[in-house]
Amino acid sequence: MTDALRLVDITEDHLDAVLRVRARSFGPLPASSREQWTKDAVEFLTDGRYVGVADGDEVVAAARIWDFQQWWGGRQVPMAGIAGVVVSPEYRGRGVGSMLMRGVMQRSIERGCPLTALYPATTVIYRKLGYEFGGGRYRFSFQAADLRSLGGRGVSIRRAGPADAGRFLELVAEAHEGARASGVLGWPEAKVAEWLADDEDIFAYLADDGFVVYNWDGNNLRVDELIAHSEETARALWATVGSGSSTARTVHAYVSPNDPVHLLAQLEADKEMQVQHWMLRLLDAPAAVAARGFAPGVAVEAELQLDDAEVPGHAGRWQLSVADGAGKLTPSSGTGDVLRLGARGLAGLYAGTPLASLRASGLATGGSVRDDGALDTAFGGPAAYMLDFF
Ligand SMILES: CC(C)(COP(=O)(O)OP(=O)(O)OC[C@H]1O[C@@H](n2cnc3c(N)ncnc32)[C@H](O)[C@@H]1OP(=O)(O)O)[C@@H](O)C(=O)NCCC(=O)NCCS
Known part of the structure; x- marks a missing residue:
C-alpha cells in the first residue's frame, strides 16, 4: 500500500x-x-x-x-x-x-x-x-483585585482600532529589541489590523508607550499581550484589566517569565502556572546564526561539528564567530576533537539551553567543557517564550 x-x-x-x-x-x-x-x-x-x-x-x-x-x-x-x-x-x-x-x-x-x-x-x-524543546508558552494567573490596585491613573489610555496596528508593531519591536527577547513571534501588520478590527472579541487599549490586548476567558479575563515601556504605563494597563475585578476573580496572562508584572503585582501569581513547550529545529545553520542577535559584549571563537542526516546541506564542520552582538558560521577544514552536535543539540544551543544540560542528555559531546561557558553566554539571555499557540 x-x-x-x-x-x-x-x-x-x-x-x-x-x-x-x-x-x-x-x-x-x-x-x-x-x-x-x-x-x-x-x-x-x-x-x-x-x-x-x-x-x-x-x-x-x-x-x-x-x-x-x-x-x-x-x-x-x-x-x-x-x-x-x-x-x-x-x-x-x-x-x-x-x-x-x-x-x-x-x-x-x-x-x-x-x-x-x-x-x-x-x-x-x-x-x-x-526538533528539540526551544521554549515555552507560559500562562500565569493573577488576582484581578491585585492588578486593579496597581495605579498608573495619570496615564491616558484609549481604545485601539485597526489603524493602530503599525504603532502596536513599533512598540513590540522596541520592547523585544530592548529586552533581547527570544522565541516570541512577529506578526505581519495586516494580521494585527485584522485582530484590532474585531473589537467584540478583543479588547485593545493603547497608551503613548504601551498597549494591552485582552479578552474574556470563561468567567475570568485573559491578557494575550501587554507591552509597556515605562513603569507607570505597565501599572495603568494592568490596572485597566484588573478593573474587571467586580465580575472576574482571576486574570490569566500570557507573558514572559521575565515580565515586569511579576515584580509589580503584590500577590504572587496563583500556583496555576501553565506551560506548553514548543520545539525548534534549524534548517540552515549559517543563515539562522547570521540572522539572530547574540549577547552583547561577548566575543567567542569556537569550532563545532554538526551532524544532520535529515538536512545534509548544513552538516559539517563550522567555525562559529560571535562579536558585537552578531554571529557567523564559516566552513572549517580543521580536524581533531571539537564540540559535536546533532540537529537536536544545535536547536537546544540556539534556544539557550545550557551546554551542561545538552551534554548530560547526550545531545552534545566532544570539545572541552571549559569552552562551554562562553558559548552559553553568547547564546543565552532571557528565557525563550511564545505568546501564541498555532
Ligand atoms: C502523531 C502522528 C502525526 C504520527 O504519524 P505517524 O504516521 O504514525 O508517524 P510515523 O509512523 O512516521 O512515526 C514516527 C515515529 O514517531 C513515533 N510515534 C508516532 N506517533 C506516536 C505517538 N502517538 N506516541 C509516541 N510515539 C509516536 C513512531 O512510533 C515512530 O517512532 P519509531 O520509528 O521509533 O517507531 C499521527 O499519529 C496523528 O495524526 N495523530 C493524531 C494527530 C496529532 O497528534 N498530530 C500531531 C500534532 S503536533
Whole structure:
C-alpha cells in the first residue's frame, strides 16, 4: 500500500479529505468553525504552504506551514511554524507522518526559512527528525483585585482600532529589541489590523508607550499581550484589566517569565502556572546564526561539528564567530576533537539551553567543557517564550 504514497500540495479539491483526517485526529470541527477553517486553508494552499501525502488520489496526511518571524536575541528570524499535522488512523505507525514532515521541512527550506518550530502533541516523531524543546508558552494567573490596585491613573489610555496596528508593531519591536527577547513571534501588520478590527472579541487599549490586548476567558479575563515601556504605563494597563475585578476573580496572562508584572503585582501569581513547550529545529545553520542577535559584549571563537542526516546541506564542520552582538558560521577544514552536535543539540544551543544540560542528555559531546561557558553566554539571555499557540 505504501508504495503508492507521494507528497502533494493540498488543493481545494482535497479539503474534504483533509477535514476527514482532521476529525479523526483532533475531533470533529464544529459546523460554526467550518467556514473560517476553509478560508484559512485556502490561504495556506494558494501560497504553497499546505503539504500532504496522498495514496493514489486520496489525501491521507496533511500539515500547514505558517510564515512567521521569530525573535531571537532581539532580532527577527524567518521561521516556518508547522501546524495541523494529521495522519489518517489506518496509515499511522508506518512512517507516513515522518514522510509528511520531511516534505514540510523541504518546503520550508525552499521558502527560505532557516528555522522551524511547532507545538508537539507527541515529541517522539519530531525528535527523530531533529526538533528539540526551544521554549515555552507560559500562562500565569493573577488576582484581578491585585492588578486593579496597581495605579498608573495619570496615564491616558484609549481604545485601539485597526489603524493602530503599525504603532502596536513599533512598540513590540522596541520592547523585544530592548529586552533581547527570544522565541516570541512577529506578526505581519495586516494580521494585527485584522485582530484590532474585531473589537467584540478583543479588547485593545493603547497608551503613548504601551498597549494591552485582552479578552474574556470563561468567567475570568485573559491578557494575550501587554507591552509597556515605562513603569507607570505597565501599572495603568494592568490596572485597566484588573478593573474587571467586580465580575472576574482571576486574570490569566500570557507573558514572559521575565515580565515586569511579576515584580509589580503584590500577590504572587496563583500556583496555576501553565506551560506548553514548543520545539525548534534549524534548517540552515549559517543563515539562522547570521540572522539572530547574540549577547552583547561577548566575543567567542569556537569550532563545532554538526551532524544532520535529515538536512545534509548544513552538516559539517563550522567555525562559529560571535562579536558585537552578531554571529557567523564559516566552513572549517580543521580536524581533531571539537564540540559535536546533532540537529537536536544545535536547536537546544540556539534556544539557550545550557551546554551542561545538552551534554548530560547526550545531545552534545566532544570539545572541552571549559569552552562551554562562553558559548552559553553568547547564546543565552532571557528565557525563550511564545505568546501564541498555532
Ligand atoms: C502523531 C502522528 C502525526 C504520527 O504519524 P505517524 O504516521 O504514525 O508517524 P510515523 O509512523 O512516521 O512515526 C514516527 C515515529 O514517531 C513515533 N510515534 C508516532 N506517533 C506516536 C505517538 N502517538 N506516541 C509516541 N510515539 C509516536 C513512531 O512510533 C515512530 O517512532 P519509531 O520509528 O521509533 O517507531 C499521527 O499519529 C496523528 O495524526 N495523530 C493524531 C494527530 C496529532 O497528534 N498530530 C500531531 C500534532 S503536533
